[in-house]
Amino acid sequence: MLSNVKEYFRPKTVEEAFEIMEADREHSIFLSGGTIVALMESSRIERIIDLKSLRFDSVSIKEDEIVVGATTTVEAFRKDPLVRKEFGDFFYDSFSLVGSWQIRNMATIGGSIAPKLGWSDVSACLLAAGAGLIVYGSDGYRKMLLSDYFALPAGEKPLITHIIIKKDGWISAFEKFSKTTFDIATVNVALSIRPERGRIKAARVVCGSRPQYPMRFDTIESALEELEINDLMPSIVRSLVFDNFTGGSNMLASFEYRKHLASVMAQKAAEKIKEMVI
């Protein structure tokens, strides 16, 4: 619970929101869906800056990209007709595993990325989809890859305004293991491949809740290039994830448990993709 909130701002522009934050960063916090902020235990936060007043809550197509406003809720995004048309059931099914219906109606896409949460299913899936971001910071607007956002130094916190996902023929699948149906992931795995003439032309392999934030595994992705998409492919994916998984232990699971789990889930995701391709 935030026990010391004194001011609540509803900025009308991104610039105004950023200025309010910069005026007293130590005591301020951006609020998007609220599912993280409202549950924080802090007496330090005195100023809430509500980003929903910016009305970045729509999904649109711009040339070969889907542009998603950062305050679009997870539920609105997964059910959006444009998203379903361009990405089939990937986001629709994957994001149905995010929290509960209530939480998905509150949590936003931008708010799921910004805190760099290790267990974020949203971040894992978007990484696998090769998503980019439009952010606003002290240098103004800029585009960046989601993976680069995760690598930003802790002190650098630009404001995410939009998420960009290219429509470029990748096929994706997601697997999550959690202890109850709407608990956070013990491990999640998102896998995307670009098929070409029955082989994997390129791959994105993402493991999240390691417990650190989701990351792509370059070694596995390189090893999968030119691999034939056949009945053997899923077990090869499993072995590669098992051999290359990096992560740690926490109260949810040990490193060894995660490593085994991630490899099995990667195999399952690869099975799904194989079924879609063949």
Add this chain to the structure above:
Amino acid sequence: MKITLDVNGNLHEINIDPGDYLLEVLRDLGYKSVRRSCHSASCGTCTVLVGGKPVLSCSTFAASVDGQRIETVEGLSQGEKLHPIQEAILEEGGAQCGYCIPGIVLTGEALLRENPDPSDEDIKLALNGNICRCTGYESQNRAIKKAAEVMRGDDYE
């Protein structure tokens, strides 16, 4: 700060602290069907509808829903006449201690507005965030299906 809430069609202009949660504000206004339990977005007893969508009032800042339409269970029944979901929950034995029921009724209502003929799987997915420790959910699932039939019927207004 001053905000306006439209709760079940009743307008409330109220003064709140900027960090107040919707759950407490609604209860202070007398909407006691909105239940306080986990206060950690985990159980669903505090579910209300904001703009017709189920959300958790325990983790919603009241200031963030300024000017929006909020629905609680108090707004569903018409005097003595219960809402079809409430009626069906009674008939199917879906309520034992009853603590979770307002949240389940509202989630069910939101589901039936969106999908008047839900499958068992649709109901399970919708009620995923409403924890009941008495019934095991079967009777509540049956109740929502039963209410859906009633609400699809010609006689239902």
